[in-house]
Amino acid sequence: MPLESNARIVKELARRGYNAEREAITLLASAPDSAAALESTVDRTPDDALRITVDHVRAAVGPDDAADPETATDSGPEPDPDSPTSTASTPDTPPETDRSPVETEGSGGAVRVDSTDGGADRVAPDSDVNPESTVTDGETGGSPDRRELEVGNDMTGRSTGTGEYADFVRTFRDRYERLSKVLRGRVNHRPAEAIADMPGGSDAAMIGLVNDVRSTKSGHWLVELEDTTGTFPALVMKDKGLADLVDEILMDECVAVEGTLADDSGILFADSLHFPDVPRTHRTGAADRHVQAALISDVHVGSDEFMADAWSRFTDWLHTPEADPVEYLLLAGDMVEGVGVYPDQDEELEIVDIYDQYEAFAEHLKEVPGDTEIVMIPGNHDAVRLAEPQPGFNDEIRSIMDVHDAQIVSNPATVSVEGVDVLMYHGVSLDEVIAELPEEKASYDEPHKAMYQLLKKRHVAPQFGGHTRVAPEERDYLVIDDVPDVFHTGHVHKLGWGKYHNVLAVNSGCWQAQTDFQKSVNIDPDAGYAPILDLDTLEMTVRKFS
Template structure:
């Protein structure tokens, strides 16, 4: 097998239990004889080395011409290495999981993070890690698992990014920017509703006679209760506003407490005798169609969905991360070819009061350098996609552009794709909407506990899917940036909705969309304790892209 392609070099090194820096792979692929160079590198590596560095390659290339491997025909024609080559470790016995697809209502870890309950009383989801042996590494005593060769043909992979607004920000903070973003939201989400009702603009409804049947699509401008316990909802469109009264005894009155200001809504009803208000007969959300059929991959391939690594925190769970990275090298993880990280790679600096007292690394750039070292531990043949979060060194206002060039250069291990928050990544036909999840705090604070809570974060995600917007409420705790285009709209229905931020593990399906909040890699900090956050730490949800089944691997 020729080794000129960098992907082949990465695969060959991974099969021998090594990762590699991107620059090291580039030097190997450009060598006169890449296989001879690779053999020399492996033979001269220190015994405790896990990552092939540029220095390792440069030293090996200096002696490659005199290496005995250079005269071995088998080493130059793509055949197997000679008997003098380092042996490939035996593959670990493959372990599979028969965990059923979580049904609706969904699976969540709830309060017992160590044993997530199943949806219908069945056995809990898989929570085992890899087969472990203790070893000494540069980061201290950790565990290392049996490493295997991934039989991955890069040609089978297909990864596409949509909605990445990095470099596309046009907002200046002027009044016109705010008008533009709300007009875009109303036009695009309203378009999903106008075909369902006989829509009329607010100005036209105001000129109609009493008793007329009317319908309107607009932004929720205000929600308030009346003295009689009814609900008054004011809808706004480009022509003005109009009030709609929801009677407390109507069957859909329970939907009112699920509303957020600035979301797009459609209402049908009848004008009062004086035509000054409309009595609501029905209410519609943009929503995910109940007939939605998700796409799946054509082969058995898996993606690991994680978030909130928080390198730099004193509570970063290094041992759990080491076990996760080692597990990715085992036979049990041989089908994991994609790693999606939904923000908060590092702990950051100055994010919350007295954070400096909880930092292990106080310099933000050193935090990212440490994260990059952690990233080097995972197999080099994984496709990695990352978005920023509120602890990362990007603007806080959403949408958040991907990292600047300096930070991208630091986080270059395995050449990850770094895109904006939110973005949609399509893996072999399966679309995954990645959003860090700051708005979940607001949804949980505003809505009833049974509809949105921290122990079941996927339920709050259901509300965002219903509204087809990842952060609908403007002017609340979630910082939103005005742009000419609303990048936070769910224009297309995703097959998977992946968030983090709240440090709780939960997943389930809403109208056949798999919603996953992936927990974190940080133990409880003093700040989290003060605000009553009990994190679900050290979990890695693994999704079968051919079935959308979920297995949770536990490493804490």
């Protein structure tokens, strides 16, 4: 049977237990009889080899049949435009249409969506940046020796918490100390016990974790702050114009309040309220060449609704010349569907064993070009502890997912990719932010706005004791110490992106169609999308493969 595309060759090699260099795949695809070339290459490759190289292909098919990998293209049988594996000019075209790939330009703005009913326009979530994508003529990808990838804030293997009360005290003390440092440059902070001793009518400012927020009978708000010396109340008057900020306050986050003490010094009348926030002057990093990263999440292999065809179209596209600059794949959790995550989940599972789910995921990951740099973090459906921060899997599951030398790190983690700092967080706390804040500030239809709130609070999961479970550690790994250039999340299965103070916030959707459970809770997923980030310009194109 002919091998119609690079991805077909990758799948066939993966079935036989091999990875392969991108150039080797291209050589095999360009051979007059790619199926015979593959058979010959496999037969002649040494038994102890795990990766097919260009030299293996040349030795097997001979110099006459092996085209130059720099000029080789996907040849082979005449592509059928109705075939889901066609590599015609529309490599990611769904089987029922021959339209060009769905593509969005820029990092917000208008999204062009081509559909089988003739196409429709869709307005993307808001953005404060130019919606037109920037095209550069600089050096393209394909240069492994120029790649730079470093992981920070990875707590895998560093967990110290035992669950005792003292551990939680250390976590919140660390949170307070680090976030209060960000705020100390903006207010003349005094500890709670010192403010209590100040004379009435004095100007005062306090930094603390939010211990309580409640409204008074008169419609004002009472915000109680706690620092390492005690607690002190601040009253936000309804006519002060701070109502919008009070609406954004979450329990346990760190804020600063400035104001004037009452005559009896028992309360602070607030004049201003400050979040740690991201500086408006934040300057982003950039790669010094044209290179791209694919940002995806929530694959959910093992679910009845895992979109295998869309995934194959995505990986087929990654093998096309158009995707040559895509050298990195950043996956923000929920590789598999998991077991027992929600009620009656077993009725919606195609694969019921968690280890078999990871085996299947690994096979799908083999469809990605072998020289792609991959970084993965866990999510709430994965086989790790639910409490955050989540370590990056045990050795048994790591061995199953040992594909393409993927880096598996904790949730959250910071990944520096050729000078661009990407904060990867699965996003469970987004549920809580969306539930607690007004709809115009955080909603499932615009998940990036909820991400803006986490950037403003400089913490990925500020509220304790609610839906988001937090593990006590000596260090609060959920604090956003360094401002990222890109903030990448998943979890909510919705596509949304925009820029907040020059930080690109991206929620990348999912690869799972709507489940019965999602219908019951009114979740309509954005499935089969792959945001493609230009690391040299931080402009983004979203491609649809479903």
